[in-house]
Amino acid sequence: METIDSQAIKQLFAEARTHGHWQDRGIAADTLRELYDIAVMGPTSMNTLPARFVFITTPCAKQKLLPALAEGNHEKTLSAPVTVIVAHDPKFFTHLPVLFPHMPQAEQMFANNEALASETAFRNGTLQGAWLIMAARALGLDCGPMSGFDKTKTDEIFFAENGWQSNFLINIGYGVKEKLHERGKRLSFEQACMLI
Numbered sequence: 001m002e003t004i005d006s007q008a009i010k011q012l013f014a015e016a017r018t019h020g021h022w023q024d025r026g027i028a029a030d031t032l033r034e035l036y037d038i039a040v041m042g043p044t045s046m047n048t049l050p051a052r053f054v055f056i057t058t059p060c061a062k063q064k065l066l067p068a069l070a071e072g073n074h075e076k077t078l079s080a081p082v083t084v085i086v087a088h089d090p091k092f093f094t095h096l097p098v099l100f101p102h103m104p105q106a107e108q109m110f111a112n113n114e115a116l117a118s119e120t121a122f123r124n125g126t127l128q129g130a131w132l133i134m135a136a137r138a139l140g141l142d143c144g145p146m147s148g149f150d151k152t153k154t155d156e157i158f159f160a161e162n163g164w165q166s167n168f169l170i171n172i173g174y175g176v177k178e179k180l181h182e183r184g185k186r187l188s189f190e191q192a193c194m195l196i
């Protein structure tokens, strides 16, 4: 493996921004499948893959989400071509006989320990949301993640039947660069890291 070229690092991290204004340009359904297929290759503990993604692509489905959104997130969400609910399945472990076959006791380990299952679902589901953001950027898409929403309401509206639990939202589309505000500072290596 070699270091990827500097343009790719710029696209993924250094110049990628959080967007709230969107070009009038849709995202093809095939692109959303490609996005998932890339993101799902990111690592999770014991290959648990607890994340579940709801791609909201129609105005009608957006209206369903609206009552759960913080007011400040209304406009950016209604104008985005796609809004993703990043959720996780608390019963993710039922897939482990296929996903992690070399540990036959894995499913029972989580089934018998709700605290471990819940922590694992949240940790790895969150990671998978981050992999989705990075996969979107790799495909030339822009993202606007959001935690300003009511989880309980969202779960009632979308997951009453399957029991999935929402974690955060991501607007996806092609952002309007001119509308970005100045970028927030980042902590330095010295402030945020220990080298021991």
Ligand SMILES: Cc1cc2nc3c(=O)[nH]c(=O)nc-3n(C[C@H](O)[C@H](O)[C@H](O)COP(=O)(O)O)c2cc1C
Pocket (backbone or CB within 6 Å): 016, 017, 018, 019, 020, 072, 073, 144, 145, 146, 147, 148, 149, 168, 183, 184
């Ligand atoms: C998990 C998460 C939740 C966020 N929630 C919101 C939100 O509810 N509303 C909002 O306008 N921005 C939200 N943001 C955007 C952040 O403020 C933004 O990503 C951060 O300031 C970095 O901006 P930059 O990517 O342009 O440098 C959220 C970001 C993340 C990762």
